[in-house]
Amino acid sequence: MYLIKKSQVMDIAKELQKEYELYGPVIDKETKQTMFVKADDAAEIDLNAPIPAIPPKHVLFPNYERIMSYKYDRQNKKVDIKPDFDEKPKALFGLRSCDLTGVLCMDRFFLGQEFADEVYKNHRKNMFIVSNTCIAPFKQCFCVCTDSGPAAQEGYDLNLTDLGDQYLVEAGSDKGKKLAEKMGLAKADDSHKKAKENAVDKSISLFDSIATDNKAWISRVMNRVTTGLIDEKVWEYIGNQCIECGACSFVCPSCTCFNITDPITAPDEADRMRTWDSCSYEGYSRMAGGHNPRKPVEDRRSKRFFCKLSYSQAKKYLRPGCVGCGRCQWVCPGDIGLPNVVTYIRREIQK
Amino acid sequence: MNYKSGICTFCGTGCGHLLDVRGDKVCGVFPMQNHPVSKGRLCVRGWNVHELLSTADKITTPLIRKNGKLVEASYDEAVACLVDNLAKYKKDNSEEIGFLASSRSSNEDNFLLMKLARSVFNSNNISLDSDPGHRNSLDVLNRATGMPGMLGSLEEISKADFLLVVGIDITKQNPIIGSELHFAAMKGARLMTIDTRNTQIAKLSNGFLQIRPGSYKVAMAYMAKVLVDENLCDVDFLKRYTEGFEQFSKTLAALNDDEVAGKTGLDVEQLKNAARDLALSKSAMVFFSSGISGFDSDTIGYIFNLYLMAGKIGREGCGVNPVTGINNLQGSYDMGIAPDLLTGFQSLSDKSAIDRFNKEWGVKLNTHPGKSICESSGKLKALVVVDHDETIVRNVNEISKMDFVAYIGSYKNDFVNYAHVVLPVATYAETDGTFTNTERRVQLAKKKLEPAKNVLPAWQLIAKIAEKAGAKWNYASPADVMAEIVKLTPNYAGIAYDKLQAMGGMKWPNGAARLNIESAPRKVSFAEIAGGLSVPLASEEYPLLLMIGEAQHYWHQNNLMKKTSIPLREYNATLLLYPKGYVAISPQDAKDLNVRDRFTVKIVSPYGSMEAMVQVTDKVKPKTAYVAYFVDDMVTKFFLEHKDVLKRGEDATIPVRIVKV
Amino acid sequence: MSEINNLTIPEIVTIDEIKDEIVEVKTFYLSFDARKGGEAPKFTSGQFVMCTVFGAGEFAVSLPTCPENDRFHLTVRRVGKVTNALHELKPGDKIGIRGPFGNGFPFDEIKGKNVIYVAGGIGLIPLRSSIMRVMQNKDKFGRVLLFLGARTPQELMYADSIKEWKTAPGFETNITIDNPVPGWDGDVGFVHTLIKKKNIPIENTVAFVCGPPMMFNAVIKELTELGIGEENIISTLERHMKCGIGKCQHCAIGRTLVCTDGPVYTYRQIKTLGEQI
């Protein structure tokens, strides 16, 4: 545990920038929108910025990414494949704990199953993570319902907590410790630890008055979602409101569905692109030849919530897939962000 | 930051987005959280726009046809070829030169094309490819109120407590407007849908009336009659602000319940209740499709008159709102893309307007209205086409017969097969430009990346053409063009690039959320109704009424969608199930015909026939059938035979017989 | 898994020979450029590979090749853009392969049992691998019954293999077509009706069933009514797949991913997946 003066906290970012591509919450001047993006200048990063509209997911799992390119010479029957994995070292600075939880879900999913995903592994292997404790929630937050905040428990190299005029800096890894030592940060003691606990407790107590947009008693519905014992009418009600835009999957810190295509880039050359996909799309599960096992829109909806809210899927993430950030509720053109779906299901259970 | 703000340019909603731009690549898109229209939402098209912007399937160099083949050329050569060819016809008779503009082009690009046509080539033959649906709406609204645009606005949807959706599958065509309507209903507004099909918005509505094809106007007229009969008109409002009520209400007297029930297939009680809900609400809006599947003038007239009688125009949360399917359809009319219009819906016959243009441009404009390509009846010999969607083959026969065709566009398109000269232009992300959405909101989409090597933005290319043809234009940037537009266009007064920098742009006139009825120079008049209330009838020989509408989310955007991967896959999700195109019929009719889903059938009309597969769905009522536009060449060719019918837009209904193959 | 890593990046293979199987279906014999003798990586019956047609894209296809004594090949029906492009290729052309992936059919586990194979149309493709393997090890199995159905004689797959099976010792091969045609002297009617007519073993029996949904359901009904347990009916599922390694999620059915948990399932498992098949 270390301490750093508030006025100096960005030195950590600057230090990281020497070795890493630096990413963090940046407020766009024109739109006033916070985005978790690459900062060319560490000063662009604002640790007090509201929860970023776009989660850091795209750093590890880009929206539209080339994983290889190839040339095929039809005449001479030659193929030349060039893998294109991105292994540049990247630092995520000022991650909120819900988003860090999202990264951990992705780690476990991409790296922890039968096969490790090479594309993801390369993004992830040289990464430095600095998380930031939320000393107050935002309107849309419900991480206390999903056990993913307001303070990070694991997975960071360094964790920052705002203690007024200074930040408590906790090291979560050797890498983190080394950096803190290298920067010669002052040591913190138990009183600072206590101060952090108080700050976190206060943050939690503020949920009632500030985080009023969403509540989701996830544990109440996980059982039902897992067993499928939910009235079809509920899914129909939800399906009717889905305009199949895909937004919920795209903004979710733990959604990882992707599509692969080979767009032609020049005569006899193509890229293999890996792009975000969404299970809400009708074509998502359609097979060549036309058979679509998941045609009605409510089937597709229930699939997504199964993924976020079932024990079977939780086994892959070692926790529920929902991290309580509230973004899906905010981008949904229907009224079926995850917290609302939880509410609809709960209502039906109560009946 | 690598995310750059911009405007989605697929549909007329005009959602705000941020494009992830890295170098010369667009690597992603994200919604704009605080945008006044979209508030952080995008639809499937908007969420995948980067796939379109990063396609390699673009036109990268000018081309000239030599010995039947298109060969690479420089801009100078291609422009010279274009100008020489047009000059040939200009000398003889500029009636033979036509311009087919695009409702996707920015206001600046369209304005310059209009200026090029009228002031340089002396031709008023300039039109859009998707007329005339929106023109009907604008004509009705302009004649009655002097405002050629949406009378209400999207931002006031949340302030309306009665919302009527007539004949538009809005969650597919303009999904984010559909979302706004749904939100309003969730918050307590009464949402009512009248449609021939059981659409998603119908499912989300408090009330849904499934009407027989072609009878919308009967339903609207009847609702108006209910207001009169039950003394539900807003009498004070009528007196103070309107004229022509007496005359209009007289025409309603003859309507009787049986006739209405027969023609619409509806229970008149339901229509009565809808009329009462409308009249008793504090504020009310109506939304209808306004584009290629828009209504005829009479239907729009009845809708307008109904709302006027209820006093639901010119007040907060009120308005008669045509919804444009294509991003800059409204802006294109604002820019005078019509044979008889100057900018801002000023007529070519308006002397003072013409004088202003003549003075500003230093020319003497031809004031004889031109003809759109479909009216030209083979007189056109040379045509300049901008960004045409190849699947709109309505005019293919005419175009393929022409002596000279020039194509200007960003993306490769089968349409270049007809062209003698092809000129590439930058995409909308590669230059500044403004777009006017369906609620009259003029928004600036800023340049975010450099165009491919040697590719010019359209405004520069058009200026180059003008110069080559001897005109002296002098624009340093699209901002200069906008300054000229504003000078010549009263309802764009006050708009300027520096004001448009902020998110959300600015609505014309003067940022108005709605028609300002207080300051109108004259009273609002009731729309004139030209025809009777006849409806298309099925016969024994042709017992089904075939309706025509938009396919999936991709209405009218096929050429663009074909360049993407995920939206294309979604498009094909339906099409691959029905590779021959599909005709939707009710389970009842399917039983009678002894066919099941995906069986092939023949659709026979008095004019022609086509084969398609059936889609059996309870979305359509018995004795009606539904075909999506442009699903397949075959279907489209069938429509070619029915050009006159198609002109009737949403009312385009073809009596057909369906037989099993 | 093989020594050459082809999890994400396909390895290049050469098409040695192309055989027309039936209308719209071709078999492609392949050799692996980077492997000794062009030999295929180790695989087992019931697995699948991801096949790249350069310039068109990638698709999943189950392996008909027998893991023992067989030339490595794929049999592919022309159904979409990518398979179309594959059908246009000529011997000598290159394609890409990732895999093999998936769990595969049981083999050692079912030794000593009677085995029934029921295939409709191109459902025979994945089953061929298993049938061949059982044929080569016939002494380790009980009765082996084949029920092969096709709409017409022209749509019968793998004519050469069928010839072998017909004469293979201990094989009871039954072939049926949907409707009678002149010149056909075999059985006529749907496969499930044929099963009823033959005296099939029930005890100590496993049945492999692959074919179009309608046929599949009818056969399952028949077999379960005859008393074969759901856990002894085995099939392989087809799904839209993009990665093959359990990441893209396109093939998710309920709680299972067809690419890594499947594609081979017992009917008992299939029933509990909770989604349409």
Ligand code: SF4
């Ligand atoms: S609703 Fe229209 S403007 Fe908005 S994202 Fe969709 S296509 Fe773009």
